[in-house]
Amino acid sequence: MANPLQKTTGRHKGKGRFLLSFAFLILATVLMFYVHLRTGFAHLSDRELWQVLLGGGTEAQRLTVFDFRMVRSLLAVLVGGGLAMSGALFQTISRNELASPSLLGVNAGAGLFVMLLIYARDTSAPSPFWQLPLAAVAGAALAALLIYRLAYRKGRTLSPYRLVLTGIALTAGIHALQLLLVVRLDPQKFHIVNTWIIGSLSGNTWIHAAALAPVVLLLGLLLWSRSMDLNLLSLADETAIGLGLPINRARFLYLMAGVVLAASCVAIGGNIGFVGLICPHIARRLAGADFFRLLPFTAVLGSLLVLAADWVGRVIIAPDEMLLGIVISILGAPYFLYILVRTRK
Amino acid sequence: MELHIEDLSTGYGEKAISQHLTFPIPSGQITALIGANGCGKSTLLKTICRIIPPLGGTVKLGGKSLWDYDSRQLARKVGILPQNPSAPGELTVRELVMYGRAPYHGPFFSRGSQEDRDIVQWALEETDMAEFADRNVMALSGGQRQRAWIAMAIAQTTDILFLDEPTSFLDVAHQMEVLELVRHLNEAYGKTIIMVIHELNEAARFAHHLIAMKQGKILYQGSPEEVFHQQMLRDIFGIDAELIQDPRTGRPLCIPYSRARKR
Numbered sequence: 221m222a223n224p225l226q227k228t229t230g231r232h233k234g235k236g237r238f239l240l241s242f243a244f245l246i247l248a249t250v251l252m253f254y255v256h257l258r259t260g261f262a263h264l265s266d267r268e269l270w271q272v273l274l275g276g277g278t279e280a281q282r283l284t285v286f287d288f289r290m291v292r293s294l295l296a297v298l299v300g301g302g303l304a305m306s307g308a309l310f311q312t313i314s315r316n317e318l319a320s321p322s323l324l325g326v327n328a329g330a331g332l333f334v335m336l337l338i339y340a341r342d343t344s345a346p347s348p349f350w351q352l353p354l355a356a357v358a359g360a361a362l363a364a365l366l367i368y369r370l371a372y373r374k375g376r377t378l379s380p381y382r383l384v385l386t387g388i389a390l391t392a393g394i395h396a397l398q399l400l401l402v403v404r405l406d407p408q409k410f411h412i413v414n415t416w417i418i419g420s421l422s423g424n425t426w427i428h429a430a431a432l433a434p435v436v437l438l439l440g441l442l443l444w445s446r447s448m449d450l451n452l453l454s455l456a457d458e459t460a461i462g463l464g465l466p467i468n469r470a471r472f473l474y475l476m477a478g479v480v481l482a483a484s485c486v487a488i489g490g491n492i493g494f495v496g497l498i499c500p501h502i503a504r505r506l507a508g509a510d511f512f513r514l515l516p517f518t519a520v521l522g523s524l525l526v527l528a529a530d531w532v533g534r535v536i537i538a539p540d541e542m543l544l545g546i547v548i549s550i551l552g553a554p555y556f557l558y559i560l561v562r563t564r565k
Numbered sequence: 566m567e568l569h570i571e572d573l574s575t576g577y578g579e580k581a582i583s584q585h586l587t588f589p590i591p592s593g594q595i596t597a598l599i600g601a602n603g604c605g606k607s608t609l610l611k612t613i614c615r616i617i618p619p620l621g622g623t624v625k626l627g628g629k630s631l632w633d634y635d636s637r638q639l640a641r642k643v644g645i646l647p648q649n650p651s652a653p654g655e656l657t658v659r660e661l662v663m664y665g666r667a668p669y670h671g672p673f674f675s676r677g678s679q680e681d682r683d684i685v686q687w688a689l690e691e692t693d694m695a696e697f698a699d700r701n702v703m704a705l706s707g708g709q710r711q712r713a714w715i716a717m718a719i720a721q722t723t724d725i726l727f728l729d730e731p732t733s734f735l736d737v738a739h740q741m742e743v744l745e746l747v748r749h750l751n752e753a754y755g756k757t758i759i760m761v762i763h764e765l766n767e768a769a770r771f772a773h774h775l776i777a778m779k780q781g782k783i784l785y786q787g788s789p790e791e792v793f794h795q796q797m798l799r800d801i802f803g804i805d806a807e808l809i810q811d812p813r814t815g816r817p818l819c820i821p822y823s824r825a826r827k828r
Contacts, residue, residue: 315651373578445673445674446672446673446675447675448664448667448670448675451664451667452664452667454652454653454656455650455651455652455664456647456650456651456652457616458611458616458645458647458650458729459645459647459650461615461616461636461645462614462616462640462643462644462645462646462647462718462721462727463640463664463665463667463668463721464636464637464638464639464640464641464667464668465636465667466636504653504654504655505655508655508656508657508660509652509653509654509655509656509657509660510656510660512676
């Protein structure tokens with residue numbers, strides 16, 4: 221029955237191969253976490269680092285390791301994992317493997333609100349830590365809801381194409397507003413906005429980690445437990461309906477879950493949208509299409525990527541620091557072009 | 566369980582295509598919807614199988630409207646094979662067929678049981694797809710891909726199965742293969758099958774019951790012997806055709822000659 225001329229691109233994806241590559245990925249991430257923890261302005265030898273980790277070391281060393289470095293390493297893990305998972309959701313819902321959270325206006329909406337906040341606030345007094353992340357989440361959610369509402373037509377299933385096109389149009393509009401605002405900022409404020417927009421993990425505290433951890437871990441677990449719904453969403457609408465998925469409700473709920481994930485991560489780590497574009501894409505090649513495998517795989521891959529990129533940013537022009545968003549873009553742009561070339565075939 | 570179509574109006578948004586249709590769908594038989602392009606048969610099929618909401622009236626299954634069912638419950642009774650379906654590039658045939666078991670799983674951590682795996686294996690063998698089980702669905706040829714989707718639909722083990730143009734885009738050998746599989750599912754498991762089909766002689770040969778539509782209205786319905794005649798072909802398709810008896814199957818066979826002249 222098989223046509224011998226038919227090129228068979230189907231590969232065998234056994235359970236063993238998946239477990240092996242997942243184990244390898246976790247090992248690489250743990251190693252990267254250690255390397256990340258080792259890197260910083262103050263010099264610490266491996267010996268000293270282990271002493272601190274095991275409860276010893278001086279007060280200054282403990283402060284450096286726990287309050288400066290570990291917070292940053294953990295945030296890299298959370299931000300990377302959350303953005304990668306939300307990217308997998310968006311790519312599935314829009315049925316477009318070039319989609320990412322930024323497609324739904326998450327980055328643009330968050331950016332606009334952060335800019336408005338910084339524009340309006342009084343720089344002479346210190347501002348509370350939660351102000352900027354909250355503004356980012358609010359802006360992202362508002363932009364995503366607006367795009368969803370504009371793309372939705374009553375009595376029909378939501379068209380992924382309309383969603384993508386509306387997202388592009390609205391994002392362009394928000395960027396225009398940002399440009400208008402940017403020229404009105406004084407240099408000091410401009411610097412804050414610019415750092416946030418490019419994306420950086422520096423300057424966060426344990427409170428940020430404590431706020432982000434439950435969002436990423438609980439939403440991740442919830443999504444993982446519902447991986448069959450996500451599998452059905454990746455098929456055509458009619459097939460998903462036939463298999464018992466209430467398509468409109470499911471699409472809205474998972475879209476919102478993706479927005480909350482992406483918005484929270486973007487609020488802490490800035491605009492590093494490429495993570496959500498690249499990781500699900502690589503993960504699908506290695507773990508296959510089933511979300512039960514894909515979701516954990518893409519999450520760990522996202523953690524590894526952000527840990528690695530943040531580490532590169534800290535060592536490449538040391539003692540200066542290259543912003544995380546720039547490193548991610550330098551890594552991400554060639555891969556994006558590679559996907560484009562591949563999908564044209 | 567029987568399907569009853571009661572005073573059903575179909576269409577998209579404000580635009581009605583069919584209005585006030587009431588007709589039976591015989592249980593345990595193959596029903597074919599036929600008609601020219603744009604006559605509303607595909608819209609009707611999609612409405613009866615709950616893909617698009619009706620503009621009026623209802624479709625009842627076991628005395629209860631389809632829209633009053635829980636979507637997962639309904640998916641255990643009614644399966645759908647859409648026209649030209651798509652899947653992610655990395656999805657394997659076995660994974661796809663396992664998705665057919667989704668309506669039987671709980672809402673959280675839905676994984677296949679041994680029973681599910683047995684049913685998936687049975688579905689793969691029924692459709693001759695066992696040897697392609699670990700291939701990617703989208704990398705298969707047209708005929709193999711269609712069989713993979715049918716395997717998914719039968720793993721759902723529903724009594725009623727809707728097929729939207731299951732033979733379009735296939736060459737004649739693969740058309741026969743798919744239709745023989747459909748007939749086998751009907752004969753061996755008593756499944757009620759409702760399909761939209763373009764090829765008239767295939768409809769007459771494989772269906773027990775024909776529904777012929779024009780401009781949203783049902784003009785003829787009944788067995789191929791009752792319905793398949795020159796007047797029907799003229800009214801429904803506007804063609805002038807000769808009818809003979811298929812020497813092998815005894816079913817009616819049409820040979821179209823020209824567009825019928827308007828009288």
